[in-house]
Amino acid sequence: MSDRLEVDHVKVTHHGTVLVETGGLVLEPGTAVTVIGESGSGKSLLAHSLLGTLPPELAVTGAMRLDGDPFDLADPDSRRHLWGRELALLPQEPALALDPTMRVRRQVAGGLWKAPAAVARRRAMTALDEVGLAGAAESYPHTLSGGMAQRVAYAAATIGGARVLIVDEPSKGLDAAALDRLAALLQAHLAGGGLLLTITHDLGLARRLGGQVWVMREAEVVERGPVDQVLDAPSHPYTRRLLAADPSRWDWVPAAPTAGEPLVTATAVSKAYPGRPLFHDLSLQIRAGERWALTGPSGVGKTTLGNALAGLCTVDAGTITRTEALRRPRLQKLYQDPALSFPARVPLRAGLSDLVRRHRVDGARISTLAGSLGLDEALLDRRSSQVSGGELQRVAILRAMLVEPALIFADEATSRLDLLTQEGTLRCLMEEADPGCALLLVTHDQSVARALTDNRLELGEIAEPATSGVRG
Amino acid sequence: MTGIRRTGEVLLKRSGQALGVALAVSILCFVVVQRLPGDVSYRIAAGRYGYDLVDNAAAAAVAAELGLDRPAWQQFGSWLAALAQGDLGRSLVTSRPVGEELAFYLLGTLQLTGAALLVAILIGGSVGVLAARHPGSLVDHLATTWVASVRALPPFLLGLLLVLVFSVQLGWLPAVGHGNSTSLVLPAMTLGLGLSGLVARVTRETVINVWSSSYVQFAHTRGIRERLVLLRHVLRNSAVVLVPYLGAQAILLIEGVIVVESLFAWQGLGHALVHAVFWRDIPMLQATALALALLVVSLNTVVDLIVLRLDPRPRRAGALA
Numbered sequence: 001m002s003d004r005l006e007v008d009h010v011k012v013t014h015h016g017t018v019l020v021e022t023g024g025l026v027l028e029p030g031t032a033v034t035v036i037g038e039s040g041s042g043k044s045l046l047a048h049s050l051l052g053t054l055p056p057e058l059a060v061t062g063a064m065r066l067d068g069d070p071f072d073l074a075d076p077d078s079r080r081h082l083w084g085r086e087l088a089l090l091p092q093e094p095a096l097a098l099d100p101t102m103r104v105r106r107q108v109a110g111g112l113w114k115a116p117a118a119v120a121r122r123r124a125m126t127a128l129d130e131v132g133l134a135g136a137a138e139s140y141p142h143t144l145s146g147g148m149a150q151r152v153a154y155a156a157a158t159i160g161g162a163r164v165l166i167v168d169e170p171s172k173g174l175d176a177a178a179l180d181r182l183a184a185l186l187q188a189h190l191a192g193g194g195l196l197l198t199i200t201h202d203l204g205l206a207r208r209l210g211g212q213v214w215v216m217r218e219a220e221v222v223e224r225g226p227v228d229q230v231l232d233a234p235s236h237p238y239t240r241r242l243l244a245a246d247p248s249r250w251d252w253v254p255a256a257p258t259a260g261e262p263l264v265t266a267t268a269v270s271k272a273y274p275g276r277p278l279f280h281d282l283s284l285q286i287r288a289g290e291r292w293a294l295t296g297p298s299g300v301g302k303t304t305l306g307n308a309l310a311g312l313c314t315v316d317a318g319t320i321t322r323t324e325a326l327r328r329p330r331l332q333k334l335y336q337d338p339a340l341s342f343p344a345r346v347p348l349r350a351g352l353s354d355l356v357r358r359h360r361v362d363g364a365r366i367s368t369l370a371g372s373l374g375l376d377e378a379l380l381d382r383r384s385s386q387v388s389g390g391e392l393q394r395v396a397i398l399r400a401m402l403v404e405p406a407l408i409f410a411d412e413a414t415s416r417l418d419l420l421t422q423e424g425t426l427r428c429l430m431e432e433a434d435p436g437c438a439l440l441l442v443t444h445d446q447s448v449a450r451a452l453t454d455n456r457l458e459l460g461e462i463a464e465p466a467t468s469g470v471r472g
Numbered sequence: 473m474t475g476i477r478r479t480g481e482v483l484l485k486r487s488g489q490a491l492g493v494a495l496a497v498s499i500l501c502f503v504v505v506q507r508l509p510g511d512v513s514y515r516i517a518a519g520r521y522g523y524d525l526v527d528n529a530a531a532a533a534v535a536a537e538l539g540l541d542r543p544a545w546q547q548f549g550s551w552l553a554a555l556a557q558g559d560l561g562r563s564l565v566t567s568r569p570v571g572e573e574l575a576f577y578l579l580g581t582l583q584l585t586g587a588a589l590l591v592a593i594l595i596g597g598s599v600g601v602l603a604a605r606h607p608g609s610l611v612d613h614l615a616t617t618w619v620a621s622v623r624a625l626p627p628f629l630l631g632l633l634l635v636l637v638f639s640v641q642l643g644w645l646p647a648v649g650h651g652n653s654t655s656l657v658l659p660a661m662t663l664g665l666g667l668s669g670l671v672a673r674v675t676r677e678t679v680i681n682v683w684s685s686s687y688v689q690f691a692h693t694r695g696i697r698e699r700l701v702l703l704r705h706v707l708r709n710s711a712v713v714l715v716p717y718l719g720a721q722a723i724l725l726i727e728g729v730i731v732v733e734s735l736f737a738w739q740g741l742g743h744a745l746v747h748a749v750f751w752r753d754i755p756m757l758q759a760t761a762l763a764l765a766l767l768v769v770s771l772n773t774v775v776d777l778i779v780l781r782l783d784p785r786p787r788r789a790g791a792l793a
Contacts, residue, residue, distance in 0.1 A: 053693060084695020097690040099705050101712065101783050110704060111694040140784040153690070160695055 003067055004028045005050075005164055005195055010062035010073055012045050012054065012219075019058065020045045022221045025214075027164065027195040032186070032211035034198045034227070036242065038418045040388055041216040043199045044092075047166045050197070051089055052076040066164070084111050088162035092169045094153035098141035104128065104152050105137035111159045127155040131185060145299045147178025154185050164195045171202040172416050173336070175297040175444040183208045201418035203246055207231060215239045245419040247447035254430045256454050260288030263326055263407055263438055264309050269318030271304060278304055279459060281318070286438050288325070288406065293441040293449035296459035302442045303411055305459065309440065310409045325406045329359055332400035334429075336412040338392040342384035348395055349380040352402065359403050369398045373428045390421030397429055407438045415443065426452065478780055486773040490766055497765040498555075501758055502548050512752045513540050519565040519751035538564060551758065561755035570759045573744070578763055581740035584663070584733070585725045587656055589718065591664025592671045597714075599668070600675025607680060615672055622669035631662040631735045647736070659736040663729060667721055674717050678710045685709070712783045719775035723768050 009023040020042040027033055035043040048054045050064060054076070062073035066086065071078050079087060091097040099107055109117075109124035128134050131151040141149060150170065158165065167186065171179055183205055190196050190209070198209060206213050206227060213230040215223040215238065223236040234240045243249070264286045271278045278301030286292055286309070294302045307313040308320060310331055322331070335341040343351065349366075356363045370377045373394045379387050380395070387395070393413060400408055410429065414422040430452065433439060443449050449456055505512075513535035517526045520534070535541050539550075554561055560570035603615035622630070635658060639647035646655050682688060683706060691701045730742035741760055748757040 051693065053689070081695075083693050087693075089690075089693040091686060091690050091693070093686060096686040099687040099691070099709065100785055101708050102704070110691065110696055110700075113696055113700050142785045156690070157694060 005064060005066050007050060007062065007064040007073075010046065010049050010060065010064075012042070012049050013059045014057065018219050020049065020219050022046065022216075023062075025197075027197055029163075029193040029195060030190050032190055032196045032198060032209035033214065034200060034206040034209055034211065035214045035216055036201060036203065036206055037216035038201065038242070038420045039390065042219045043216045044168055046216070047089075047168055047197060047199050049073055050079075051083075051087055051166055052079040053089070082162075084160035084162060086162055087164045087166070088157045088160065090150075090154055090157050090165065090167040090170060092172060094150040095141065095144070095146055097153050098144075098149055098156075100141055102140075103137070104133070104139050104141065104144070107141075108152065108156045108159055111156055123159060124155070127159050128152070131155050132181070145178070146173050147175070147181060147298065150174065150178065150182060151185065154182075158189070163193070165189055165197070167196070167198045167200075169199055169201070171200055171205055173298075173412065176446075177297055179205065203231060203243065203419070215242065242420060245423040247419075247422075247445060247451050250423065250451045252427060254291075254452065257289040257291070257435055259290050260436060261325065262287050262323065264320065264322050266309060266320045267318055269305075269308065269315040269320060271301065271308065271315045271317075283318075284457060286407065286440060288436050288438055290455055291439045291441070291453040293443060293453040293456045294459060295443060295446055295449045295456060298444060300459040302444075302459055306409055306411055306440055306442045310407075329355075329403040330406040332403065332405040332408050334393070334396050334400060334408065334410040334413040336415060338389065338396045338413075339384055341396060342392065344384060347381050347383055348387070352380065352399060355399065355402055361402055361404070365402055366398070369401055369432065372432060373398055374424070388421075390417050390425055393417065393421075393425050394428055397425070397432065401432050404434065405437055407440060408433065409440045409442070411442045412444070413441075414448070415445065422448075479777060482773065482776045482780060486769060486776065490769040493765050493769055494762055497761050498552070498758060499548070501761040502544070502551075502754075505752065505754055505757060506544050508752070510752075512754070513538070515752040516540075516564045519753065534564075551755070560759045563756045564753045565751050565756070570755045573756065574759050574763055577739060577741050577744040577760070578767075580738060581726055581729070581742070581767075583656060584659055584729060584738060584740055585722055587660035588663035588667065588725055589722055591660055592667035592721070593718065595664070596668035596671025597675050599672040601679055603672070603676045604679035604683065607676075612676075615676065619669040619673050622665050625666065627662055627666050627732050628735055630666055631658070631732055634658050634661055655736075655738075659732050659738050662732050662736075663725060667725070670721070671714075671718070675710065675714060678713045679706060682706050682709045708782060712779060715778050715782065716775050719771055722771055726767055726771075727764060 005025075005027040007023065007025040010020060010025075011018065012020040025033065035046060037043050045054065045058070049060045049062070050073070052073075052075075054060060056076075060073050060076075064071050064073060066082070098104075102110075105121065105124050105128060108127055109120040112120035112123060115123070125134065125137060128137050131154055133148060133151055133155070136144060136148060136152070141152070144152065165186075170182055170186075174182065179202070186196060186198065186209060190211075196209070196211075198205070200206060210227055212224065213227045214221050215230065215234075215236065217238050223230055223234065223239050230239060231243065234243060244251075262285050266285070267283050268281050270280045270282070282305070284292075294305055296302055304313060308315050310333060311320070311322060312333070342348065352366055353363070355361070356366070366380070367377060370380065375391065375394050375398065379391060384392055384395075396413075408429070413429075414425050417425060426448070429439075439453070441449060441453055511531065514526065514531040516538070517530045517534045521530060539547065551561065560574065562568065563570055563573060566573070599615045599618060603612040606612060625633070635647045638645045638658060645657050647658070687709075688701060688705050691705050692698075696704075726741070729740060730746060732738070733740045733743045734746070741764055744756065745760045745764070747753070748760055
């Protein structure tokens with residue numbers, strides 16, 4: 001049968017270790033196939049093996065047929081001529097997938113390099129208009145939010161008219177509004193008769209796209225079926241565990257601690273970036289043992305407020321005082337991307353040992369903490385690039401806990417992790433924190449904030465200061 | 473619009489810096505000359521008349537003529553006052569206006585630096601890009617050998633080798649001199665070849681990094697032809713890293729070419745500086761040091777402006793939510 005993509009069998013190996021092995025994947029026009037599962041289960045590798053973009057050290061065998069034409073998956077170049085015209089990829093981290101030195105419209109038009117420049121420009125403009133970003137055509141990528149960058153990447157990926165769209169972890173770091181717009185774009189692609197394969201750990205997105213859901217674990221597909229059946233009546237225990245890891249269903253919500261001494265006091269603070277007010281006349285106090293969440297959509301200034309409270313940036317007006325209890329190193333920050341907070345070429349243990357020496361803490365605590373965080377101590381002898389994102393974030397927690405902090409500031413610390421890893425990581429954080437340690441969580445995920453914290457501050461669009469005259 | 477504003481900011485910041493650097497270098501240079509051993513007027517007289525003809529009377533006459541017996545701060549003050557009017561004074565040795573001499577030497581230095589950089593970019597850049605396209609291949613290994621060889625050769629040795637081959641054996645190029653266009657080739661090759669190794673190395677690393685970046689991968693999966701990806705995405709982003717590096721290398725070239733200038737009798741600023749120190753030609757010395765300092769600031773300004781044009785991202789990104 002034509003007009004569809006059939007993958008009879010695919011196997012990806014690395015030095016004999018099987019990373020993906022499955023078959024019977026059929027993409028049909030208008031019906032989504034969504035692959036869910038934790039990081040490292042091989043779901044991204046599955047997508048890239050179809051496209052032919054796996055790293056060369058991975059060996060692939062298998063075959064697929066597009067409209068009945070056979071392709072050998074072992075030959076990465078066999079599908080190269082389809083890229084952009086028949087097969088398109090919406091990559092992870094769209095903000096990094098855009099060339100930082102090139103304006104948005106030129107970048108989108110780049111995919112039409114065979115067409116005359118004027119035609120390419122006009123069609124790029126149409127494509128940007130379709131994703132609601134005509135106004136950003138002359139912007140540079142660094143001025144776009146994560147959601148906007150993703151829509152630009154979508155326009156750039158699909159401008160060649162590819163029917164088969166492969167989407168790799170599109171929801172990382174996106175807030176609810178951006179996720180809605182993305183889902184709408186993907187639904188429009190399906191409605192236009194497109195074929196769609198989505199790799200995600202976002203169950204909400206899987207539900208919105210409908211169609212078929214595959215659940216992957218350790219290189220294998222453990223369950224597959226229509227989305228309602230898999231997500232509402234899972235038959236495999238792993239699927240049930242995956243569903244239970246959704247923050248709205250957490251059953252280990254920590255007990256509310258008692259608040260102690262004030263640690264940070266912000267009085268009437270305001271801050272604005274040029275042309276963009278962030279927060280205005282805001283006051284709050286964080287006491288020892290309290291659990292705070294700063295929530296709101298991307299770009300409203302959650303991280304900036306957190307940084308200001310932690311003393312990492314200044315405010316335009318108002319005062320922020322931190323008590324002696326937060327002297328160095330008693331205030332620790334966990335970053336969104338743990339890979340950026342570790343040196344790339346040094347074993348993890350070296351950094352921890354430096355910390356032990358610098359702050360004269362008991363080195364034996366490294367082992368104790370590693371044990372209670374569920375980290376294999378042998379991991380610490382690797383470099384940051386040689387452990388998974390979830391493991392690395394646990395090492396970051398270990399590093400923060402090592403100096404017995406009085407306040408931990410977690411800046412979207414789990415937003416890039418899959419559900420199971422997120423649950424495990426946050427559970428570690430909550431269980432390991434000293435009862436007197438305050439926690440400041442910056443997150444766009446309301447359900448995480450609700451599950452973990454007692455004090456929440458929702459940042460939203462702040463109203464323009466009222467000026468005299470009539471409002472339009 | 474913001475581009476113009478940021479260009480203005482760079483120019484303003486750098487002009488302030490130029491003023492400060494000029495003043496600091498002038499004062500330092502003056503103090504150092506005062507502290508040099510030996511009698512200044514004696515050395516100047518020797519420069520004018522030759523060592524055999526100098527006696528105390530001649531030295532005293534020179535001191536009186538040039539006002540060298542005045543207190544140091546007065547001498548510096550009058551030099552500064554003249555400088556403010558654009559007058560660099562006259563050479564104590566040749567009596568020609570320092571401005572004219574300086575312009576001559578400056579041109580020599582800029583020609584040599586420019587030509588050497590061009591050689592380094594053409595050779596080093598191509599070798600680097602070729603090696604980066606296929607890391608670990610034969611081309612890559614050959615490039616590494618090239619880098620190691622040109623780096624291992626000190627400039628005077630490389631220069632002598634070039635002279636032996638191209639002047640003595642082949643007779644294609646003049647060995648020394650300054651004037652006709654061919655005399656530039658050997659000193660420029662000496663400096664440029666030496667630098668090309670470093671440029672090749674840095675280009676290779678940069679291009680490999682950029683090539684493995686997400687945006688280049690994304691460009692590939694959009695079906696854009698490899699040559700276009702190289703031209704549109706890789707070269708420009710690599711230049712963001714390479715231009716500041718080349719700027720730093722250009723400064724080293726300008727300031728560190730005394731050996732090569734001497735070897736090829738090329739008359740540039742390094743040459744002028746050495747002679748001015750030797751003969752205690754204070755106005756010439758002051759002017760040369762000043763010119764070198766301002767050249768560094770100007771080069772940094774040019775680098776800033778180019779990078780600003782290449783890469784629109786703000787230099788100091790604030791923490792964004």
